[in-house]
Amino acid sequence: MGKEECKTMLDALNKVTACYRHLVSALGSTSDSQNLREEMKKTRRKAQELAAANQTKLTALLKDKSISNDERAEYERLWVLFTSSMEILEVDMRRSLEIGQDFPLKVPTRHFIQTGMTGSTVTVAARAMSMQNLKYEADASIDTADLKDLEAEIAQLDQMMEEMEMKVQVAPWAVEAKLEAGAELKSTASVGNSSVGVISICDEEPKDGEESDAGVMRIFAGIIFTVVLLIAGILGYLVVSL
Incomplete structure (x- = not known):
């Protein structure tokens, strides 16, 4: 009391x-x-x-x-x-x-x-x-x-x-x-650790399956970029000819 x-x-x-x-x-x-x-x-x-x-x-x-x-x-x-x-x-x-x-x-x-x-x-x-x-x-x-x-x-x-x-x-x-x-400080450190954890996850190396998928995506993107360049070139030629 x-x-x-x-x-x-x-x-x-x-x-x-x-x-x-x-x-x-x-x-x-x-x-x-x-x-x-x-x-x-x-x-x-x-x-x-x-x-x-x-x-x-x-x-x-x-x-x-x-x-x-x-x-x-x-x-x-x-x-x-x-x-x-x-x-x-x-x-x-x-x-x-x-x-x-x-x-x-x-x-x-x-x-x-x-x-x-x-x-x-x-x-x-x-x-x-x-x-x-x-x-x-x-x-x-x-x-x-x-x-x-x-x-x-x-x-x-x-x-x-x-x-x-x-x-x-x-x-x-x-x-x-x-x-x-x-x-x-401990509460601040816990927040910092969570941030470090996010960074470490981003920095992890991809697995074999992930590497193959990334390679396919890069090839597909290259093909699309090439097609776009070809179309732009054809359109430019037609404009000059006309």
Whole structure:
């Protein structure tokens, strides 16, 4: 149950992190709005809640001395996936901070980037987060307050990642993959072998019966070619005579 619960929680974190990245891609574009900024705030905080839950669960399981080696290897693999998701979330949060500083909402004239994105990006994210038709009232200080909150949340995320490394020391390069080493190469090699097999079949020497049939076909083709030349010569002579 612990492993399945961890997988479910990690899957939820990955989905929310992907949702947040989708929202960040609309910052500074023609789809940017106060609703988008509010959705981003709710999404990243949901991601941080899931990250804290994942950290607590995985830390407890990895510190358990009674689990088997196979279970520990699986939890370490999930830990590596979890830390990768955390790193992606941090990158996107820093990116949203930079773009938010360059493209504030409450200015007399706003210059947006024409990204080609049209329509309601918030609707897509809200559907992914099971949120419906959220509306927000305008706040003159939304830019300043949100950016300050974002800076504080990035600092908290950095602290969480440091604590993770201190509590559980799992080297990513020491975690074994579930697939066999070189599985992708083997699949590629199988395709290559099939191609080689086709080539080898084409290069095989013909048998005695096949040689005689090929000889007959060559003689027949030569006769047809000779007849065609004779007919062409006769027609050419008649044209010249007339």
